Amino acid sequence: MSTRSIIQHHSQPFHKLPKITLKHLLIALLLLVHLLPIWIVKYFPTQDGPSHIYNAQLFKEYHDHQNFRIRDVYQLNWTPFPNWTTHLLMAMLMYIFPPLICEKIVLSLCVLGLPLALFYFLRVIDRSKVILSLVGVIYSYHYLLMMGFYNFSLSVPVFFWALGYWWKHRSNITPKRLASGQPLVGFYLLLTLTYFSHFQSFFLLVISISVFAGLLFLFSLRTDKTGLSFTGRLRPLLYFVTYMAPVYTVALTYYFSKTQGYGRNYRKLSWLNEYFFNLKSLVYFRNNHIWIGQFLFVVLAVLLFCSLWRRGTKFLGKSSAETRFSFESTDLFLVMFLILTLIYYISPNNIQSGGGWINDRVHIYLVLMLLPFLTIAFHRHLQYILIAILVGLSLWHLAYTVHDNFFLDREIAEMTESVDLIAENSTIVLYLDKPGQRFSAALGEIDYVKPFLHVGSYYCLDNRVALLRNYEAALDYFPVNYQYQMNTRPYSGPKTSYPRQADYVLAWRMTSAGVSKLEQETLGQDYRRIHTAERYILYHLNQYKPDMNWWTDTPNGSRRELVFDFQPKKGTAAPNSISVSPMSKYENQAYQYGWLTESKLTSSSQIEQPDPLFRDAITSTTKADGVFKVVLPNGHYRVTCFFWVDAKNPISLIANGEKVIQNARQTDATGFIKQVYIITITDQQLIQIVYTTGQSWNWCGCKIQPIGHSSGA
CATH class of the missing domain: 2.60.120.430 (Galactose-binding lectin)
Known part of the structure; x- marks a missing residue:
């Protein structure tokens, strides 16, 4: 090589930077705008979110012996259960940021992660269909996120990252390439992250990858022209089963441990149909979201019809049976969509071991799994219309969320104005009744999510306070559990058997009749009101004035050791x-x-x-x-x-x-x-x-x- 060519070779950049266009800026703006519901409020209104923040802080602070009340009420659960990710992430972030900011960071990962993961996933499968990742923008705020299911919400983008990664590298995971180990190690890391985020996502990921591997093998038998023997063509499938064997072991072990011998509850078919056809996984605070779900369902149904029509005409246009039954790789996602739909309809909604909202979770996956199959091979003007519709639906959905979060945040702020009255290293228990949990002064009746249910957890942040009505602590798939489990004792609420009277009682959004019954039958003369607001009452256990003369030696007050x-x-x-x-x-x-x-x-x-x-x-x-x-x-x-x-x-x-x-x-x-x-x-x-x-x-x-x-x- 000449000196001139060497100079020219080294003068060339190693990587060509992508050109930033107006399209890229608009996409970035769309994603950033979707963070508004998180960052314009102090309290992001979800059902279980406040409890997750509190328990993440418990996990972080538990080692500090000055938190003696927390250490007395709770114990750490180090079992490697599949529900760790966001608790551990928030606990780590709390070394840098306040708890509420840590929650917002996790929420931002959930909201931005889904459209970005779908973009990667679709780009790997068929880069011409990345437009459909805009569906992920619509789904960035969904029912299960607003329920406060942060681990599951984070597991959804991880699921599609893992599936896309496997699809891209599946041919490289062979014995000859295992020496470098990079594709397999990356795949295992994504599987591990999915497992520790949520088991249902992990289990569906294992099912999906296994179905795809099996179908790809069957289709290869029809299309293979290399002349290999059946054993030779079987070898890739055997490699797959080998590296998936430990994954199957983990998945099946946990699945059977949590399903065998436990009762199950099923949704009615009418409920499943309504949820399916209205895309009610997009509905949380108000029924207005149903319009968005219905419009999106129509858009996806039209695209599905066009895709089936295209495949049908292509099938009929083939001259021979061999070419007629040829397949496209995206056809596999229609098969997986049908399998997930079947799982959606036959699965229980919850299992007594703790698995719940199973149908809701599967519904999100079956909608998004269909996207690679859908055709968008239209005239570019029609593609622009499709983009406009998807962006419009996402902004419509976002507008409702911004409005609702703004007003719910104001109500939550009013409900937490007496937080400073709680003393350090004390205990607090919440009492509530059902009617007040679903009503908002701004939104009226809320049919789906209960945004005020666990707001009492905010009373226990940054003050070493032990919450005695902590639902997570009673479940074995959370990092913090009770020391004293589930026996009925006075003043301790329905979720713990801590054998001391609570220092504080919070009557949380209770009716006047409920408050009267609580004061007469439960609190009695032991407690007094220290704060009364429109939506709650705070009580304090009566205190005795300490006797400073209890250890005096003589009546004149001289003291001894x-x-x-x-x-x-x-x-x-x-x-x-x-x-x-x-x-x-x-x-x-x-x-x-x-x-x-x-x-x-x-x-x-x-x-x-x-x-x-x-x-x-x-x-x-x-x-x-x-x-x-x-x-x-x-x-x-x-x-x-x-x-x-x-x-x-x-x-x-x-x-x-x-x-x-x-x-x-x-x-x-x-x-x-x-x-x-x-x-x-x-x-x-x-x-x-x-x-x-x-x-x-x-x-x-x-x-x-x-x-x-x-x-x-």
Whole structure:
């Protein structure tokens, strides 16, 4: 090669940048406009969305031992169930952004992801049909998104990315190319993302890919001209079954574990027909969306008729049977559309194991799966008309959504105006009745989505509050579950058996009759109203004024040191000390000291220990922190804590939000240590949280000594 040619070769750019045209700018503008319903409001109105935000924050904050009430009510569920993606994504984003912004980012991915995924999918199948990705713009806001099913809504674009990726690379996934591994690794990654987003999308993806692989093999038997033996032609299918074997194992294992032995509920045929022909997967807050669904159905039906007509005339025009029965790759999507339609009609709507809205989910897929089969080989003026219709329908759909979100956001803002009244590390429970959940002052009756059902979750953001009516925590396919499951106890609502009275009760959009019944039969004299608004009432558990003189030595008010001896229930306390057993609970300040949480605590003894304060200890595992509260006058104090420790079980302690002891370990062969810290009390209480990074902790007691003068104010 000459020097001149080398220079010319290296002067050429490696990649030619695509030219940005007015068409590209208009498409970008259309997509950005569709983000308006998310970003023009503070609260995006969905049914389950507030609950997902709260539980994602629970997952993120659970490791912080200062969240002792949350850690006492909940436990983490690390099972690799197929419902993780958006919870994990929001939890990670919360390290950078506030919770409401994290939700908007996830929503933006759902809204933009679907049309972009369809664009990729259609471009891979038949790039002449990318116009139909505009249907994805219409479907960017759908019923299941507004229900707050974020994992499923994100799984839909991932489904089409994965299906398009497999279609594009299916011929490259062979033993000869497995050394590089890139196509198969990419395919597995997309399958994994689909699985952890939603199982139904994952299962339908596995079915779709398997159907396509099987049909492609059957059609290849008719069209193969290479003269290969049947075994040779069977080899690609065997490769496919081999790399799909682990996928089938995962899919079938989870499917049977969640379907066998569980009851099922089915929709009536009339309901299924109405939903199918009106494309009611586009309907959420108002019936006006049905017009959009009906118009879109007509457009798709016309395109389907034209596609079938074209295929029919082509079939009749063939001279021989061999050419007459030739197929086009896009025909497979008509077959898959028919299979999904069958699944739609024969599937239950929900299974008692937790799978719900099955028909609604399948409906979205069967509509979008049909798109590659539809012909748009018309005169360009007709194509412009089609584009105008699809864009018009998307903007019509968007206009309703912007309007509804704007007014619902105002109502939600009014319903959350007393959030600042909730104290940290408290509990709150919601009570509601059905009539108030479907009515909006701006929109009237809402027939489909309940946008106010879980708005109470906003009362628990950024304040370490445990929500006792948390539907996700009662289900095994969410990351946060209850510690105390599903037994009826007073004041705790229908979804938890946490054995303490809730600190706050929220009467949520209840009728006057419902409020009256709640106050008379459930709350009684234990609660008082602290805020009354048009659509809710906030109650607070009555508080007892703490007795600042409870530990005085003489009538003139001089004070002595406090010594707490932690020991078994019937143990003998050290001289001049207060006995504290695992059952010594701090109950609503009726007592001036005690354990704040319900975690299981035990006790142990070492009789041979000469120091009486070291003979006994309260103990528990790494899963349960010890949270001990003492009422004290404001002032400065020296606190000495006594522990049993060893090399494997270091002790840490937080006092009033400050980490004062960190990973304290044994200093001699006895394993007994004393740790001293100085603290200033400003809110008449000392809350100590002890925990370990090992297997268990052992706390023998503590001594509290005033330093100088301390006031009771």
